[in-house]
Amino acid sequence: MSENIFETAQQQIKDACDKLKCKPAVYEILKQPMRVIEVAIPVKMDDGSTKVFMGYRSQHNDALGPAKGGFRFHPAVTADETKALSMWMTFKGAIVGLPYGGGKGGIACDPKQLSMREKEELTRGYIRAIAPFIGPEKDIPAPDVATNAQVMAWVMDEFSKITGYNAFGVVTGKPLILGGSEGREKATAMGCCIVIREAAAKLGIDIKGARIAIQGFGNAGSNLAAILHDMGAKIVAISDLRGGLYNPNGFNPYEVEKRDEAVQFKDESCAAKYPGTQFITSQELMTLDCDVLVPAAIENQITGKNAGSIKARIVAEAANGPTTPEGNDILINNGVFILPDILASAGGVTVSYFEWVQNLQNYYWTREEVMERLERKMVTAFKNVYNISQEYGVDMRTAAYMVGVKLLAEAMELRGWL
Numbered sequence: 001m002s003e004n005i006f007e008t009a010q011q012q013i014k015d016a017c018d019k020l021k022c023k024p025a026v027y028e029i030l031k032q033p034m035r036v037i038e039v040a041i042p043v044k045m046d047d048g049s050t051k052v053f054m055g056y057r058s059q060h061n062d063a064l065g066p067a068k069g070g071f072r073f074h075p076a077v078t079a080d081e082t083k084a085l086s087m088w089m090t091f092k093g094a095i096v097g098l099p100y101g102g103g104k105g106g107i108a109c110d111p112k113q114l115s116m117r118e119k120e121e122l123t124r125g126y127i128r129a130i131a132p133f134i135g136p137e138k139d140i141p142a143p144d145v146a147t148n149a150q151v152m153a154w155v156m157d158e159f160s161k162i163t164g165y166n167a168f169g170v171v172t173g174k175p176l177i178l179g180g181s182e183g184r185e186k187a188t189a190m191g192c193c194i195v196i197r198e199a200a201a202k203l204g205i206d207i208k209g210a211r212i213a214i215q216g217f218g219n220a221g222s223n224l225a226a227i228l229h230d231m232g233a234k235i236v237a238i239s240d241l242r243g244g245l246y247n248p249n250g251f252n253p254y255e256v257e258k259r260d261e262a263v264q265f266k267d268e269s270c271a272a273k274y275p276g277t278q279f280i281t282s283q284e285l286m287t288l289d290c291d292v293l294v295p296a297a298i299e300n301q302i303t304g305k306n307a308g309s310i311k312a313r314i315v316a317e318a319a320n321g322p323t324t325p326e327g328n329d330i331l332i333n334n335g336v337f338i339l340p341d342i343l344a345s346a347g348g349v350t351v352s353y354f355e356w357v358q359n360l361q362n363y364y365w366t367r368e369e370v371m372e373r374l375e376r377k378m379v380t381a382f383k384n385v386y387n388i389s390q391e392y393g394v395d396m397r398t399a400a401y402m403v404g405v406k407l408l409a410e411a412m413e414l415r416g417w418l
Contacts, residue, residue: 005299005321006080009087016401019392025418026409030090033060033083039129041107043121053109055126058086059139060102063411066137067103068093068349068356070144070173071126073119077106088320089349091342091404096381098353103139105130111146123151127158134159136169136360142352143173145298149185153178169359172352181355182367184348187374189223191347192318193231194378195339196292199314202386203337208232211250211290213312215239215282216297220318220345224294225253233292239285241297245270245277246288286310295322302327310336317341332395340397342404343385350377 010031017027037057044050056079059067069089082104090102107126111119133139143152155171156178168179176182183190200207210233214221217240225235234250245251251274270279286293286306293312295301296319302310304326315331316339317323323331323338331338351374358364365373389399412418 004080005084006087008321008325009084011325012397012401013087013091013405015398016405019394019398020402020405020409022405022409023418026405026412029412029417030061030087030405030408033058033086034062035059035133036079036083037130037133038079039126041122041125041129043118043125045118046115053107053122053125055105055107055129056082057105057130057133057139057141058082058103059133060086060090060104061408062101063408063415063417064094064101065099066101066135067139068098068100068142068352069103069105070142071105071107071147072145073107073109073111073114073122073147074145075108075110077108082106085320088342090408091401092346092349093353094404094407095343095385095400096346096350096377098349100140100349100353103141104144105141106144119151120154123154124158127155128162131159131162134170135163136167136356140169140352140356141171142348149173149175149180152180169356172355174355179355179359181351181358181370182365183370183374184351184355185219186223186227187351188220188318188345188348189227190371190374191350191378192220192224192294192296192316192339192344193227194347194375195344195382196228196294196314196316197231198379198382198386199316199337199339200292203313205291205313209234210292211236211248212292212294213237213285213288213290214294214296214318215244215285215301216295216319217244217256218296221294221296222253222256224296224318225256229253236290237280237285237288239280239282241282243270243279243281244285245274246280246285247274247277249276251277288312292316295319297322300324302331304330307331308334310334313337314339316344318345320345328395328397338396340400343381343396343400346381347374347378350374 085104086102093100159170174180237246287309292314299321302323307327307330
């Protein structure tokens, strides 16, 4: 990874603290997670051998409530990545007014090389290792890269075995039959679409007919394309790791085949299935002439090398950390309106919060109730961040961190931490 995202997260927090003229103690507390757990997980593989995997869980700050955040299966998982992601989760939760701190976890592995049984053993071993540090009132994991509702079901079951009772509230993103929430699968995408709509209105862009380019066609990206299409926007490009499709007149994302693997658009042959489209690389997509660019893949996609070529008026960060500090500065200097990741991708944690609340009450809401509550949370969050950006004359990313820092500083002050 060319950029250390932990150092990036620290700098983002420091900039907000400086703008607000906070006590030095605020940044000193927020610049490091309060706890980072590293565990070794032995797994008996299908071939009879035993392999040890490294797992991590970072809990950044619990001034506002228990830690909350996903855990992922990925070969590049490191302690620094996990720490940075937990810090971003703290601010995501604060911005949308959730009683949570930030948590994040991961296991360094290649999920494509694991059988279903090996994944289950790995998941259960990870939960056994971190069980003393998680729970409905301590830290609530959730799905992330390469983990899903089935993996969350294993998490809930393993933790319930340890506690001796059904602890549905220990994890969110579960199947509906095991205490999951209606609307959870599309929550991240829906939250992002809501703030795109609000930003477009501020800039005088009619969402109907707005040209959208989406980098990443996984759960978030594919749902984003569908929801924005339903809003009347024109989806002109989508891509995955290797390449994608482009049609300046737009196309129907419902007609694009959805696959589980990360690489769908391998070469020019994929465009032949969709008349009027042409093959583009993932990086070519970033510089297309469009109204809204949505990086919905992985970190560090907008950098000092390509930011100056971005023509979109709005960049909506559905992924975590898709823009490097250098890329961010270039976008701001070029007048691009950035919807930062801690705002644009907060829909997932918001509906995870709804799921947790439903688990604690043992009372469940309809999809309409969930979506209505999500709409209110995201619109309010956008307005709060936008108002701070106008009041202080800062960009939306700095404003988002300022909203979070204000709330955290007040909570820590009242708790006697400062």
